Amino acid sequence: MSFHPAESKRLLTHTIAEWTCALKYEHLSPEAIQAAKLFWFDSIGCALGGSQQDDAKILLKHYRAMRGGGDGKATTFVSGFKTNPVDAAFLNGHMIRAMDYNDIYWKADPCHPSDLIAAPLALCESEGLGGKDLILATIIAYEIEMRLCEVGRPGVREYGWHHATLSAFAAPVAAGRVLNLTPEQMVSAIGISAARTFCPGAVTAGKLTNMKNTVDPWAGRMGAESALLARGGFSGPEHIIDGKEGLFAVFKHVQYKGKPATFDGEALVRDLPTSSTSHYRILDCGMKSFPIEALSHSPLTAMMKTVKQHNIKAGDVREIKVEVIARAADILGDPHKYRPDSKETADHSLPYCMAVGLVDGMVTPLQFREERVRDKSLIPIMDKVKVVANDEFEALFPKFQPSRVTITTNDGKSYSTRVDVPKGDPRDPMTEEEIAVKFNALGGDVIGKDQCKKLQNFIMSVETAENLDELFELTTARA
Numbered sequence: 001m002s003f004h005p006a007e008s009k010r011l012l013t014h015t016i017a018e019w020t021c022a023l024k025y026e027h028l029s030p031e032a033i034q035a036a037k038l039f040w041f042d043s044i045g046c047a048l049g050g051s052q053q054d055d056a057k058i059l060l061k062h063y064r065a066m067r068g069g070g071d072g073k074a075t076t077f078v079s080g081f082k083t084n085p086v087d088a089a090f091l092n093g094h095m096i097r098a099m100d101y102n103d104i105y106w107k108a109d110p111c112h113p114s115d116l117i118a119a120p121l122a123l124c125e126s127e128g129l130g131g132k133d134l135i136l137a138t139i140i141a142y143e144i145e146m147r148l149c150e151v152g153r154p155g156v157r158e159y160g161w162h163h164a165t166l167s168a169f170a171a172p173v174a175a176g177r178v179l180n181l182t183p184e185q186m187v188s189a190i191g192i193s194a195a196r197t198f199c200p201g202a203v204t205a206g207k208l209t210n211m212k213n214t215v216d217p218w219a220g221r222m223g224a225e226s227a228l229l230a231r232g233g234f235s236g237p238e239h240i241i242d243g244k245e246g247l248f249a250v251f252k253h254v255q256y257k258g259k260p261a262t263f264d265g266e267a268l269v270r271d272l273p274t275s276s277t278s279h280y281r282i283l284d285c286g287m288k289s290f291p292i293e294a295l296s297h298s299p300l301t302a303m304m305k306t307v308k309q310h311n312i313k314a315g316d317v318r319e320i321k322v323e324v325i326a327r328a329a330d331i332l333g334d335p336h337k338y339r340p341d342s343k344e345t346a347d348h349s350l351p352y353c354m355a356v357g358l359v360d361g362m363v364t365p366l367q368f369r370e371e372r373v374r375d376k377s378l379i380p381i382m383d384k385v386k387v388v389a390n391d392e393f394e395a396l397f398p399k400f401q402p403s404r405v406t407i408t409t410n411d412g413k414s415y416s417t418r419v420d421v422p423k424g425d426p427r428d429p430m431t432e433e434e435i436a437v438k439f440n441a442l443g444g445d446v447i448g449k450d451q452c453k454k455l456q457n458f459i460m461s462v463e464t465a466e467n468l469d470e471l472f473e474l475t476t477a478r479a
Helices: 012-022 030-050 054-067 085-097 118-127 131-148 164-178 183-194 215-231 247-252 265-269 294-310 326-332 350-360 376-382 391-396 432-447 449-459 469-474
Strands: 317-324 385-389 403-409 414-419
Touching (some): 012 164, 012 183, 030 131, 030 432, 030 449, 085 118, 085 215, 118 131, 118 164, 118 215, 131 164, 131 265, 164 183, 164 215, 294 317, 294 326, 294 350, 294 414, 317 326, 317 350, 326 385, 350 385
Antiparallel strands (some): 403 414
């Protein structure tokens, strides 16, 4: 293979591909395996709830009309619709993502690694593989996706790009491992996927639409299709990350606060885990205890603690001052977020989440039903929420996600609470029992409580499964 003179160095896609192809289930740590099962437990719960969202129903109807017969080798959750693994990866991935309730990791960039794991699941089913293959691919997906979110200086989010841009580099790696690609094929799969999945940040800026929860699952879809194409001999650019006009070169031209954007390419592949004693990134990922944008968790937790401690009622409140990092203020407190008219905007609206949490005493999927989002009685409460960027907190991010909420009551008293680590963070993780509560709340009305318990048992012992047929039987709603 010939290189341009400037690209005679070893390219990052080759290092990633060789590590991925060499990693085996036996190399995984017990802690990483347990974490993978817990993230699948959480993700399938999110998918069961997500299946009931309007956008998930629109997509299922669309793909059923496009594909007809329903006689493929891959299964979609809840409906049991049979299709090809590429479409199943997308539909299932979207269900996981649809409620914005799945996992979260945020360093230089944010990501939701579980947006990508429906692709290896669909390929495991279509290839007749079992639980160990799924766990291996899942841990690989988390490892590469999370590393990509660490290496930007600053992250791509800071200059207007969505993290699905980075997901497109990770998705084919996990999918390709299921297909047992060679390193050369894996390099091509990365190039095929990433070449067409750059995503502007408009999908999460201002007024939000169904695309907010769709772009990352679409990257997962591209990962599955790209891996299949690469297995068939289709080629993709090996220099897509750090070569000529690749990711690093494209963003090098961007100025951020007077300096060019850069990436730490060495950090992307430094100390990749190779044994059962290695540290795997999946252990550093968090879960969501609220179905809202990640940076809302700390302020909402702080407000709920304050309200409970001081027995504050909505009618008592004159102002709710919310101090957060600058990007949280930008994402969650812009003018559109004070008048949300859809679930997509509401779950990214700090004023809405604080107002509905104050009035209802909880923030669950029920608070994002259309009739609640459009309830005009919440508008006066939202207008009392003042979102302020705090420079001190900025310096602590991303190690911490600090927020301080100060509630001033009508009698002039002020009550303040600061939260640095929200529930679900690896430093305050959700237990299997806590995930089960969330899972049953999301899935109980979809597949039934008994089926939820059977599904939990299957997922938490999935490494023993020779195939995944029972998983899809249990995620399918009974007629």
